[in-house]
Structure formats: structure tokens, C-alpha cells
Amino acid sequence: MSDLVAAGLDMTFPMPDGDSVHALKDVSFTLKQGELLSVLGPSGCGKTTLLNLIAGFLLPTGGSLSLGGEEINGPGVNRGMVFQQGALFEWLTVAENVDFGLRMKGMKKRQTRGKVEEWLEIVGLQGFGDTPTYQLSGGMQQRVALARCLINDPDLILMDEPLGALDALTREKMQSLVLKIWKETGKTIMIITHSVEEALLLGERLFVMAPRPGRLHKEYHLPFAEWGLQKDLRDVKAEPEFSANRDEILSMIWNMEEEIMGGNA
């Protein structure tokens, strides 16, 4: 089983002025295959750093990280990444973006065509294969980014505030899409967000992180993702349990922010 295991992760950034930033301190958790994890926390608490460590873009200054028993020491195709702003290759068409990973493995365009069509349909972009990506709206660009990541069949999908730049309506649709993909593919997904509602909706498990130094503050196990697969997301949000959880987490984060402000004053 390809579980993600983080043990005593520590990350310190040296600063040019000789100081150092302690971005993560003693982060340990295990993410089982097929789990849906959302990570929430005030800005600057090390969410992106944690994700970059898992993706292999950064190497931890302490502790260890492994996926399926293999130590992570660099980027790899078993971990797919979706960024806040698509990070699409704007010189390529939608189809060329989607099959980028396959082509890097040496496959020819005509070999990948079928798979590309398939994935475009799943993310709701059938017929857009030949469109240049710069002509797409923000939501469509994120769909392309999703398809581009999924076509590589990674064990773990990492998303860094993937819906942060979208308007409310598009965002809701994308949330459903993420849930649908999670259900249908059974992939492990770790999603970072700064929206409490989104974290509740898109998290079987939810980590709340605290800043200075960044660490795991609290963990929740939530039913809303499962509900969201059966019901309309808006109905899920209307549930009293949902509001209770939301208020609790909101005030927790609020207190953290207060502390930061207070500490600064």
C-alpha cells in the first residue's frame, strides 16, 4: 500500500541576513491510500512548505518522508501537483498540456489521443482539445491542470489552494469535481485551502495547522466529503453539524491570528 508517512518533519529556511525561519516543526502523520485530506491554517503557517516537501521540491532539514515505503528525495511522477494558478504551458493547446507527462515518457501524440479525450471528458472539457490554454477561463484552466496531473496516474495528488482564485459558483462546481474524481479514482488527495468551508467539504480528514513554528495543531475526521458525494453541496453546508464544525474551526483560527497580532504588538 502506498501510504504517505511523515515522521518528525522539520524545515528551517536560512535567511540572507543570517537569521532562519522555522517553517515546520516536528510534523508527523500518516496518510493512508485513498484518503482525502484537507489542510487548513492561517497564512504563513507552512502549508505550502509541507506540500513542497511531499512533492520533493524541497528536502526537509529534519525528519523523514516516505510514500509507499520509499523515501521521498525529489520530484516524481507518483506525486501529481495542482497549483493555485494552473501553471499551464500557455504555448501548448489543452490536449498538449494534458498529455505533457505522457509525451515526456516518450509517447507519441497519436498514442495518447484516446486517454486525453477520456480525461477531458471526465473534467468536463470535451471538445476543447485544440484550444490554446490562454483562451480558457480560470475554472477551465484548473480543470486542465487536474486532467494533466491525473493522466499520469499518480498515487498521491497534491493541491495547493487549487480553487483559491475562482469565483464562488465555479468553485462549487470544482469542489464537486474533486469529490467525484476522488470517488471514481480512489486516489489519495491532499488539498490545501484557506477556506474553512472548503476544508470541511473536501476533507475526510482535516489538519488545522498553527504558525510560528508551523506545526499540526488539531486533526478532525469528518463525514461531509461522503455526504457531498450523495447530496448537493449546498445541502451539506446547511446541515447543523457542518455549521458547528465551521464555527469551532473559525474561532480557532481567529484566535491564532489574534495571537500573531498580539505577539507582534
Next chain:
Amino acid sequence: MSPETVRLIVGVLFVLLVLSFVGSIVYGRKVVRTEVTDAVFGNPVRALGGWYWVITGVCSILLLWFYFSWDAARAYFPNSANEMCQVARVDSELNALRSSFPMQSRLLRSTSFLDREGTQIENARRQISKSDIDPALRDQYLAAADTVQAMLLTRASAESLSAENKTAIDELARKIDEATARLADPAFPGPATEAEIKAAAEQPAWGEGVKKEIPDIPNTDRGRKFLKISEEMSAITADFTKIRNLDDDFIAEVKSLSDELKGLQTSGDDAEETKTLTKSLDKILKRIDDGNIFPPAALDPIENAMKRFNAEQSEQKGSLKILDALAFPGGEIRAGSTACTEQGSGRWLPKPSDTLTSLIEISDPTVGFKTVPLLWYEWKPASEMLAFFIPDWVADLVPGEYPRHTASGVIDANLKTKVLNFATGNYPSFSIPVPAGHLWDSIMRVLAGLFLGIVLGVPLGLFMGLSRFAKGFFDPLIELYRPVPPLAWAPLILTIFGINDDGKIFLLFMVAFAIMVISARTGATGTQLSKIHAAHSLGASNRQIIRKVILPNSLPEILTGIRIAIGVCWGTLVAAEMLAGTTGIGFIENVARKQSNYEIIWVTIILLGLLGLLFDLIMRWIINRTIPWRGKG
């Protein structure tokens, strides 16, 4: 094309230009009035479109060119230049006379002489007082200066004018009046003779022939009249310059004073100083001796006669005056000793029609410029073409020795010889047409330099954008040579690589290389980290990331760099070709400059501008085609 045809074309074209100019302005104003415009100042949409203003702009440039180069004047009034040439002859003959009076100069000549010499004497006095010669000697010098001044002043008194001079002055005034009367006489100078008509008809037209000057044999009655008068005026001016306000007594006086001054020179300690003092006073004396200073009213008869003549000349010029002012702007027609020439903008601004004729002339491949066509083709053996791409040293790599001649003087070719012959193109083959000529050479040099610059500069630039070592190592090299103006390198490079294509191409390569390195580097450093992260987690290798992510991502900068490099190379090339070489557009301009052939200079300027514009349009088209996403990411 005959001059008449050219004039006709210019005439029609000028009218068409005026019509389109006026038409496009009218249309543009109408559009402005009917258009529902955005009232917000600063909205860039307001600058979109407006082809009619393009027409207005182009027409106004062309009209100004036609007008100020006198091409329009030549098209519509070819004879007026010939007439004005005759008038100019009169003016040129009368130059000496008129400048003696407040006509062409501010002061009467005698007045300005008196004034100037007075100042000179004052200066001499000061010089004498300051000198440290023997005081007695100094007094003597001062006394001499007083005498010189007194002599100067006597020239202004009415008594100084001799009786003969008085009659000569009256006689001259009478002659001028006679000339004025002839000028006013409609019958003068009578019908032209057969010979005159023939000569006038046979002379080259304005703009024709080698010198392209204005035909100077009059072909109108008015022209002949002015020519005749100018001949008369030539004699009158000669007589006038002979009148000098001098008499024997005065000359003797000057002579003795001059001797006296020479006597004051000593040979002792003061030798140097006395020599200069004597010289400065003597110089003034020599000028007084010219007899150019007259009593105040002495020359009045001549002045008055000249005033009458001037009035009549102006009267007779009639319509020419208006033509001169309107059709010949920015200069005038001047009569020289041999020919009449255009002066001012008519001279230094080549006429559009002459420029075009020159262009057509050198475009003819059988004529070309300095026996090389402008842009044509020539037949070259295909073997030579192929050999161009194969270095000769491949023959050296073939095992064995080159053959030696035998005792009987025979050379047996072996494999090595055959390879060498192949590499040097030394074998019979069919010929293929290849482009050739000045323009082709220039363009090829630019493209070759640019190509090398891109091929070597882009990879290095990308490398420098990605590697600290490459940046640190190459940055000083490039940043040290780049700010030096390319032309400062030219003498050195032309010495090392020779004045043929190699040197020029290398110079252009240097220019293009630096620009390409910098733009590729900027492009590479500007790649968003998230794109590189994405590519990594999609499984791209380092090489793939450079080729598939960083290179395309840098394309906007690289293409902009190429666009800039083309422009700079183009400019550098022309300057380099001016320094050395035997072909190319810069070479043409350099030769034309030495020959003062303004038409050809203008042709090269226009060709350079148009080709530069063409290159830029092509680049813009390529940029729009290849990086449509630019500014939309």
C-alpha cells in the same frame, strides 16, 4: 525616360498627392464628427484605426519632398528656372556695385571703410603706447599715426574727388540709365537669331545630362533680355571698380609716409617691436592707398541710377518674383561663372524623380553600381555551392599521402586528391542560379551574423539563466565587450578577419550574440517556478525541462531580442561596409558620398529604410504567429 515624360509624371503625381492629402483630411474630419467617440481621454481605443491619417501623413511627407526639392517647380515651370538663371546673372554681375551701396549691405562702403580704418588706427595707437621702446621713438610713431589718420580723413572731404572721377561717375550713371531704358524697352533685344534658337533648343533640359544643372542658354525673350543686360552690366561693373579716389599728390604723400615709417625701424633692442609697429601702420596705409573711400555724396549719381535700375529689374521680373517665392522655396538659383546652379534645398535635397531614375538605373542588372548589380542572380557551378559547406581539411583526414609528380612530370590522382577536389568544388558540374548583388550581399551578411548570434547566443543565454557558474563566468566577458559601440571594434576586426565577408559577419555576430544572450537569459530567469515544478512532477528530465518549458517560455524575450538584433545589425552593417569592402549598400553610399551623388545617397537611404521596415514587419508577423499568448498568460 525623357525629361518631358518625367515632368509629366511628376506633375500628375503632385496633383494626385494634393488631392489625396486634402481628401483624406476631409474624410478624417468627417469621421471624427460622425463617430460616437469615447469621451474618456487616455482610452487607447482612441488610437486604433485611422488609415486616412496614414494617407495624410504619407502625402504630406511626399508633398514636402516634391516641393522643397523643386521637383514640382521643375515639372510645372521648367522654363522659369532658365529665366531666373538669366536674372541671377544680372545680379551676379552687379554684386560688386550693389554691395558698395546700402542695397546689398547696410552701410555705404566708404562709411564702413572709414569706420573700420578708424578702429585700426586706434588699435595701432594703443599698441604704440604700450610698447616699451625708446620714448622719443614712441612719440615719433604716435605722430605718424596722427598723420595716417589725417590722410584718411582727407578722403572724405569733397575736394578730394578729382574732376576726371566726377565725369567718370556721371558717365557711369548715364550708362546705367541707358541699360535701365533698354530693360524697360519691350522691343529689346529684338527677335532671336537662328543660331540662338538652335543653341537654346539643343542644350540639355533641366535635370538632364551628367551635371543635371539648369540650362543656361535663354530660351525666352525675357531671358534673352536679362542675358544681354547682364553682359552690359559686366562692363559697367568693371568700369566702376576702376574709379578710385586717388590723385598723384596723395599717392606721393602715402609713399613718403610709408618710407618714413620704414625709417623709424631700429636695429637695436627695439628691432622686433618697431618692426611690428611699422607693419601695422603700413598695412592701414596700404588700404587707404586703394582709394576706396569717397566723399559722402560723390557716388550719389551712380547710387540713384542703380536704384532706378533695381526698380526696373523688379518690374521686369514680374511673375518670376512670385514663382521664385512660391515654387522655389528654401533657396534660389544662382549664376556661377560657367553654369547656373540650384542653391539651398533645391540642391541638397535630391528630387524624387531623379532619385527614382537613379534607382531604376542601378536596378538594371547590366548596369548596377560599380559593375555589381543591385539585386540579381548569377549562374554558379553547383560544385562550388556544395564545396562551400565542406571544409577543405576533410581531405587531410583521408589516410595516405598527397601524390607527388613522377619523373615524367605526371601527377597520379589518388583518393586524397579526389576528396580534395570534391571539397574545393574542383570538378565539372551543372550550374544553378544564385541570387547576387549589393542588396543580396548586405542582407546575407546580416542574416549570417544574426544566425550565428542566435545559434550560439540563445543556448548560452539559457545556460546563464539557469547556472550560477555560467552566469558568473560569462557575464563579465559579455558585459565588457557589449557596451563598446560595434564600430569601435570594426577597425580591429576588419584587420583580423579581412575586409571580406568574414570580418563583417563576425562584427554582426558580436552585436547579435550579446543581444541574444541577454534576451535568452532574461527569458530563462523569468520562467515561473510553478511551471518548472509542474514539469518536474510530470516526469520531465532536466533536458526536457530546458527544451519543452524554459525555451518556449523564453520565446517572447528571444523573439524580441531577434527583432532588436536585426535593427542593430542592419545599422552596424552599413557602417562597416562604409569602412571597407567592395559590395553592399553601405559601399554604394560611401562611393556616392565621395562623388557627391545625392540621388544615389538618397536611394540608399530609402532602400535601407524600406528593407529595415520589411525586416521588422516580418519579425512582427512571426511574433504574432509564434507567441500569440504573449501578454495573455
